[in-house]
Amino acid sequence: MTTTPPPGSAASSGFPAPAAEPPPPAVASASPRSADRPLIGSLSPSRAADFVNCPLRYRFRVVDRLPEPPSEAASRGTVVHSVLENLFDLPPAGRTLEAARTLVEPAWQALREREPAVEALFDGPDALAAWLDSARELLAGYFALEDPARLAPSARELYVEHVLDSGLRLRGYVDRLDEASTAQGLALRVVDYKTGRSPGPAFEASAMFQMRFYALLLWRIRGVIPRELRLYYLGDRTWLRAAPDEADLRATERRIEALWAAIDRAHRTGDWRATPNRLCSWCHHQALCPAFGGTPPPLPQQAPAVPLDKAAPTVCEAEG
Numbered sequence: 001m002t003t004t005p006p007p008g009s010a011a012s013s014g015f016p017a018p019a020a021e022p023p024p025p026a027v028a029s030a031s032p033r034s035a036d037r038p039l040i041g042s043l044s045p046s047r048a049a050d051f052v053n054c055p056l057r058y059r060f061r062v063v064d065r066l067p068e069p070p071s072e073a074a075s076r077g078t079v080v081h082s083v084l085e086n087l088f089d090l091p092p093a094g095r096t097l098e099a100a101r102t103l104v105e106p107a108w109q110a111l112r113e114r115e116p117a118v119e120a121l122f123d124g125p126d127a128l129a130a131w132l133d134s135a136r137e138l139l140a141g142y143f144a145l146e147d148p149a150r151l152a153p154s155a156r157e158l159y160v161e162h163v164l165d166s167g168l169r170l171r172g173y174v175d176r177l178d179e180a181s182t183a184q185g186l187a188l189r190v191v192d193y194k195t196g197r198s199p200g201p202a203f204e205a206s207a208m209f210q211m212r213f214y215a216l217l218l219w220r221i222r223g224v225i226p227r228e229l230r231l232y233y234l235g236d237r238t239w240l241r242a243a244p245d246e247a248d249l250r251a252t253e254r255r256i257e258a259l260w261a262a263i264d265r266a267h268r269t270g271d272w273r274a275t276p277n278r279l280c281s282w283c284h285h286q287a288l289c290p291a292f293g294g295t296p297p298p299l300p301q302q303a304p305a306v307p308l309d310k311a312a313p314t315v316c317e318a319e320g
Contacts, residue, residue: 040167045210059272141234197235
């Protein structure tokens with residue numbers, strides 16, 4: 001169900017208010033892999049969603065590894081995620097909307113240094129200024145959903161990785177992890193930010209698959225089932241929530257294994273089908289897609305297994 005929580009709902013959920021100083025930055029988390037468990041593949045929530053939505057898009061990104069130009073939406077998502085990460089470096093009283101807005105320009109400058117091609121997205125100073133204002137408006141959407149002054153995240157942009165018994169490596173970035181000690185033991189809350197609009201009731205289950213993916217990773221790594229999963233949509237200031245249990249996460253693991261079997265079958269048969277859907281307008285590869293009159297490039301020389309997706313998992317996805 002899509003709802004709008006009251007700002008600063010940390011206290012009512014049992015998660016602690018901040019200490020005098022913010023916690024240290026998150027450190028990458030990973031699980032060891034035994035020598036007798038060969039790695040058969042790698043999957044992140046983003047690439048899993050690619051295959052579910054359009055196997056051909058997955059092929060273009062993982063098998064062909066076609067380059068993709070920067071976009072305004074994806075770049076805006078990167079800037080907003082960076083601001084929301086850095087906001088918690090400030091003392092609680094300093095985590096205001098005005099402070100967040102002042103962090104937009106430095107985040108943009110840092111993105112320019114890492115990816116100089118993003119400068120070509122804008123025709124001139126006025127276009128860039130309007131785009132920066134749109135990022136600031138999304139931050140206003142975040143502050144409408146919760147009060148960061150009342151939160152003490154244990155981790156931000158946390159890299160998590162675990163290898164299933166099958167040899168499939170799961171990995172990704174958790175936008176924010178909150179922790180609390182309760183009478184029932186350690187409580188975890190997983191929070192993810194989307195800079196788009198909420199998907200609507202028909203697509204909510206698909207949207208929450210990403211969150212259950214993260215919950216499964218944390219359960220396998222830390223032995224604790226997250227108590228709450230929150231997915232914030234800053235574009236229309238709404239959110240989705242779930243409280244998973246063991247049965248949910250075991251079902252998620254079975255679904256992931258079945259998804260990987262389908263990816264492996266597509267690789268063996270060469271049957272990477274285009275699936276036109278509402279996300280086609282976001283795709284950079286329409287000129288190569290049969291659904292739009294294009295012709296995919298020849299497949300790379302076949303390897304016996306799906307190529308490992310060695311690209312770093314994305315911190316954010318503009319399609320969300």
